[in-house]
Amino acid sequence: MKAEHRPTRASSLLRSVWYRSRTEARDDAEAGRTITMPTQTVTPPLQQVLRRLAMALLVLVLTTLIVYVDHDGYRDSADDSVDLLDAAYYATVTLSTTGYGDITPIGDTARLVNILVITPLRVLFLIILVGTTLEVLTERTRQQVRIHRWRARTEDHVVVIGYGTKGRHAVQTLVGQGIPKDRIVVVDAQRKVANAASDDGLVSVIGDATRSETLLKAEVQRAGRVIVAPERDDTATLVTLTARQLNRRATIVAAVREDENAPLLKQSGADTVITTSSSAGRLLGVSMVSPSVARTLEDLMTLGSGLDLVERAVTAEEVGKAPRACADLVVAVVRSKQLLDYTDPRLTELHVGDRVITVSRAVPVREER
Structure with missing residues (x-):
């Protein structure tokens, strides 16, 4: 009988590691489309193009001078002589790998220079020309590496859902209280708003926060605190319910507009509910009765x-x-x-x-x- 092949423990472990690494790579690639890392200082595109153009021209001029210095070692099939224009022409067709063959090195020195100098310059010239494509690929890989590292080390952080007026002021207060920006993650459905959070130095996730997959990208299951500040009360309720199902231990603070929705937020799992409309109304009433008290309250609520x-x-x-x-x-x-x-x-x-x-x-x- 034919012996039955049974996988060894080592081979099973290797397959498990391979599958896990492949899954993580796929997740990072998917996250790269919805997770925006804090923006870094980037050279303007026009400046990058002009810089590459200047480098390419410099390489071209250098090659032209090298050829012209030893122009006696080259032969032009048209007139047997190589002047400065011919040297520039030879440098251009050589660096661009066009190579018409009408001007060729015939001297030993010229051929040695082609091997040791002009060939490396040709490679450098091509790298400069395709630099934009290489930079795009490098930036994409770098972004995925940053996302992978961020997901691996993020724990006990703060997730802020909604980066409108309430969300922005909440983040400002958190930062003022000493919480680093790299410990705050913003979730918003609008790409423009998420990009604004990224410009402010925050990690942002683009997506519907009522869906578990969006909150999982923000690592809400490992968060220590969650701030729910969307524009609508029904959205706040669904987000709070979803966040509480994913994380039983996190402290959840939610904002609603109407008092009647506060008990529903409590039942959904919010530890604290802030009613924005009633709070603003009370502040307006106090301002009418005693402006000094209102100014004091505003002072206490304004950090710094x-x-x-x-x-x-x-x-x-x-x-x-x-x-x-x-x-x-x-x-x-x-x-x-x-x-x-x-x-x-x-x-x-x-x-x-x-x-x-x-x-x-x-x-x-x-x-x-």
Whole structure:
């Protein structure tokens, strides 16, 4: 009987590694069409073309001079003499690999120069001519490598869904609070908006955030926080539900326009729901009754201006002291995931592990360039 071939453990492992690498390459190629990495400084296209043209002309002039210096070592089938124009003509047809054969090197020196100098110059000339195509291919490969590295190391990051007015201000606040831009990922359905986020130094994903495949490209399953800020409340609900199904541990903060939709967002999995219309309405009412209070509230909500509301861990020097004994004005304390305001009778002293919410002097936010 014919012996049955059974795959060894090593061959199975090799096939598994090959299949996984092939799958990752395919995923990276697909991600390259929807994931936009932060833009880097790029030379303008016209400047690139002019620079390549100047290099090509320089190589052509250099080759012409080399041929003309040893013009006695060349023969022109038309008149047996090689002048400067003939040298330029020979350099042009030689570098472009046209090679009509009407001018040929006949001297030993000329032939040696062709081997050692003109042939490398011909290769350099061709590289310059096809430089645009090579650069496009190189840039595409480089982009896929950047995406692969980003996907491999991204974890516990912030996903911001929607880069409109709410999303942009949320990102500005996050950056002002010390979160690096490379830890923030923006998801938006409009390519123009996603490109704007990329111009701002953020990784962006183009696609419908209500679909799991789009959120998976943003690595939402490994995110630590998710901000849901689309234009429509129904979209916010679907996005929140999808994000919560993909990630059970992440903190999800969602924004809605109407109060009646806030409970639905809570049921969908949002930890915190911000109602933009009612908040704006209350601020308008306060502004009518007391403009000074409204300005103070706006100051507190504007990061890096005047006073800021900041949550921080209690320091070793503050442990055992009353909240009012702290250098900053303590308005609330987070203890065992419970929020206690400054009037709570349990806040006689601060404990280890407490987090205090304080009003402190704002630190100006630096704009990254």
